[in-house]
Amino acid sequence: MTSPAKYDVVAIGNAVVDVIASCEDTLIDELQLNRGGMTLIDEAHADTLYAAMGPAREVSGGSAANTLAGLATLGLDCAFIGQVADDQLGAVFAHDIKATGIDYTTAPRPGEPSTGRVLIFVTPDGERTMNTFLGASQYLPKAALDEDLIASGAVLYLEGYLWDPEEPRAAMRRAIEVARAAGRKVAFTASESFVIERHGDDFREMISNGLIDILFVNEHELATLTGEADFEAGIAALAGNVPVLVATRSANGAVALANGERADVPAEPVAKVVDTTGAGDQFAAGFLSGHVRGESLERCLKRGAITAAEVISHYGPRPEADVKKLVAEKVG
Amino acid sequence: MTSPAKYDVVAIGNAVVDVIASCEDTLIDELQLNRGGMTLIDEAHADTLYAAMGPAREVSGGSAANTLAGLATLGLDCAFIGQVADDQLGAVFAHDIKATGIDYTTAPRPGEPSTGRVLIFVTPDGERTMNTFLGASQYLPKAALDEDLIASGAVLYLEGYLWDPEEPRAAMRRAIEVARAAGRKVAFTASESFVIERHGDDFREMISNGLIDILFVNEHELATLTGEADFEAGIAALAGNVPVLVATRSANGAVALANGERADVPAEPVAKVVDTTGAGDQFAAGFLSGHVRGESLERCLKRGAITAAEVISHYGPRPEADVKKLVAEKVG
Numbered sequence: 001m002t003s004p005a006k007y008d009v010v011a012i013g014n015a016v017v018d019v020i021a022s023c024e025d026t027l028i029d030e031l032q033l034n035r036g037g038m039t040l041i042d043e044a045h046a047d048t049l050y051a052a053m054g055p056a057r058e059v060s061g062g063s064a065a066n067t068l069a070g071l072a073t074l075g076l077d078c079a080f081i082g083q084v085a086d087d088q089l090g091a092v093f094a095h096d097i098k099a100t101g102i103d104y105t106t107a108p109r110p111g112e113p114s115t116g117r118v119l120i121f122v123t124p125d126g127e128r129t130m131n132t133f134l135g136a137s138q139y140l141p142k143a144a145l146d147e148d149l150i151a152s153g154a155v156l157y158l159e160g161y162l163w164d165p166e167e168p169r170a171a172m173r174r175a176i177e178v179a180r181a182a183g184r185k186v187a188f189t190a191s192e193s194f195v196i197e198r199h200g201d202d203f204r205e206m207i208s209n210g211l212i213d214i215l216f217v218n219e220h221e222l223a224t225l226t227g228e229a230d231f232e233a234g235i236a237a238l239a240g241n242v243p244v245l246v247a248t249r250s251a252n253g254a255v256a257l258a259n260g261e262r263a264d265v266p267a268e269p270v271a272k273v274v275d276t277t278g279a280g281d282q283f284a285a286g287f288l289s290g291h292v293r294g295e296s297l298e299r300c301l302k303r304g305a306i307t308a309a310e311v312i313s314h315y316g317p318r319p320e321a322d323v324k325k326l327v328a329e330k331v332g
Numbered sequence: 333m334t335s336p337a338k339y340d341v342v343a344i345g346n347a348v349v350d351v352i353a354s355c356e357d358t359l360i361d362e363l364q365l366n367r368g369g370m371t372l373i374d375e376a377h378a379d380t381l382y383a384a385m386g387p388a389r390e391v392s393g394g395s396a397a398n399t400l401a402g403l404a405t406l407g408l409d410c411a412f413i414g415q416v417a418d419d420q421l422g423a424v425f426a427h428d429i430k431a432t433g434i435d436y437t438t439a440p441r442p443g444e445p446s447t448g449r450v451l452i453f454v455t456p457d458g459e460r461t462m463n464t465f466l467g468a469s470q471y472l473p474k475a476a477l478d479e480d481l482i483a484s485g486a487v488l489y490l491e492g493y494l495w496d497p498e499e500p501r502a503a504m505r506r507a508i509e510v511a512r513a514a515g516r517k518v519a520f521t522a523s524e525s526f527v528i529e530r531h532g533d534d535f536r537e538m539i540s541n542g543l544i545d546i547l548f549v550n551e552h553e554l555a556t557l558t559g560e561a562d563f564e565a566g567i568a569a570l571a572g573n574v575p576v577l578v579a580t581r582s583a584n585g586a587v588a589l590a591n592g593e594r595a596d597v598p599a600e601p602v603a604k605v606v607d608t609t610g611a612g613d614q615f616a617a618g619f620l621s622g623h624v625r626g627e628s629l630e631r632c633l634k635r636g637a638i639t640a641a642e643v644i645s646h647y648g649p650r651p652e653a654d655v656k657k658l659v660a661e662k663v664g
Contacts, residue, residue, distance in 0.1 A: 095388070
């Protein structure tokens with residue numbers, strides 16, 4: 001027997017602050033950055049890159065945390081687990097997630113390292129290049145998982161980025177066990193192609209063992225995960241192994257498959273792409289917000305397209321407009 | 333004999349980080365905030381207000397620092413003096429001002445209090461309500477003034493906000509002495525009506541003693557400073573006492589008077605006023621950028637109108653667009 005869920009979604013993810021600056025294309029080359037990707041860096045490298053960066057704005061980030069912020073803004077009941085340090089940026093992260101209406105009680109970690117931060121260089125085309133110093137986030141221990149909390153969410157949402165550092169990776173195995181034992185669904189975002197290159201075997205094993213109920217990938221991640229360069233071949237390779245598969249293709253829209261059904265949606269038009277940071281995270285939020293209400297695949301995708309379009313129209317990875325109203329107007 | 337200036341402008345101001353969140357009008361009432369104004373608060377009050385605030389973005393602020401960031405973006409050589417604490421927000425402030433191309437060497441202050449921050453509530457009409465915890469900034473000591481640096485700027489730019497805390501107020505007297513002894517000009521922004529209510533006698537004495545060469549006021553500050561409710565009467569009361577007077581009137585444009593001449597400029601049209609934070613600061617930057625090049629009053633005002641319009645079209649108090657190009661296109 002599954003008890004009624006207290007939360008719609010409980011998410012575990014890196015608890016980091018984004019440091020966002022616009023830059024010219026030439027700076028990406030000069031600093032030898034991995035354009036469009038996410039690169040893990042140590043604190044010394046973060047200091048070097050920060051010194052080379054233009055004036056920035058700080059906003060709370062983290063992939064799963066961004067998705068959860070989107071879900072809360074869309075009216076869902078949510079809780080977050082993730083570890084900051086006991087410092088000013090940690091207080092910023094905690095404030096912002098709680099101010100969005102999300103329950104967040106993970107204790108800050110005392111001492112060094114500091115709260116994680118992501119140095120994001122945004123080129124004139126709106127593309128973001130992320131350089132992540134995980135800081136305190138990389139030491140999220142199994143002990144920080146509130147198992148009652150995890151068991152009380154209808155969906156447990158996890159980000160692949162958590163597989164990079166050792167402690168969170170181990171903790172995630174336990175989190176999935178707890179959720180499944182409580183009869184909850186597990187949603188997973190593959191996060192990034194390079195993460196899949198490092199941990200693809202783990203991800204594929206989780207999928208084939210039936211541990212993932214809802215899988216979010218973009219087309220690059222799909223290719224890396226399946227080894228299929230062709231998008232349709234990638235979809236076909238995964239579709240039978242996850243109950244719900246959502247694959248996004250940036251400006252080319254998105255596809256979802258579940259129970260032998262398939263839906264496709266075009267991307268929502270955007271007047272100007274300012275900063276693509278958070279596009280995938282907010283697409284996931286839009287989709288999940290419909291999915292937990294039992295909406296059709298097409299309506300879930302449409303929601304995702306709308307929330308993704310909102311977030312790429314401004315700097316920062318979380319909604320700024322009233323996305324609940326936007327979705328109501330456009331999807332009904 | 334006046335030696336050639338190394339810098340176009342040296343500014344002294346509060347070194348603070350803005351914490352900006354949009355809010356409904358009702359929250360301003362609930363929290364009993366001074367709508368549209370700047371209120372000094374202590375750290376405990378800052379914590380209370382922060383807890384009541386929505387998700388925020390952090391961007392470097394400080395009135396004079398904002399003006400200087402505008403001037404540097406417009407191509408002027410600038411240096412800043414102001415005190416942060418030795419903490420993460422202090423590092424953010426220092427990074428952003430240096431990343432704008434401004435020389436900044438004031439040492440961070442160890443220990444408590446932390447770096448100053450301004451909690452800014454932005455209502456749907458774009459109006460900002462500021463609540464300032466000055467933090468380390470309020471202890472800027474005379475010893476932190478690099479007198480050679482002050483003497484090496486063609487213009488010394490000071491903000492009235494510095495008169496609130498005791499140590500900076502004392503330090504400013506010395507800064508003005510140093511600048512005048514070196515044959516430099518002193519520019520002063522009155523900052524805010526409530527500041528003038530507290531320190532108007534000091535300001536009026538400085539003006540009547542001929543210590544201020546360029547004075548920036550908005551219409552409310554003009555009224556408080558002169559005791560004249562009528563704008564033209566206020567202008568008339570001050571015009572003979574400062575070589576250059578610049579008075580701004582929000583959407584009603586601005587006026588400048590110098591050497592018996594007067595120029596008026598309408599406000600630059602803005603598609604949508606997002607956040608008025610920094611409007612006065614950037615108007616001052618635009619005006620000064622023309623003034624140091626010996627441009628006409630009308631052209632200086634036009635520059636100010638353009639840079640003010642840019643900053644109110646987005647969140648945050650410093651330019652985000654290429655204002656140098658904007659000014660070149662519109663003023664030539």
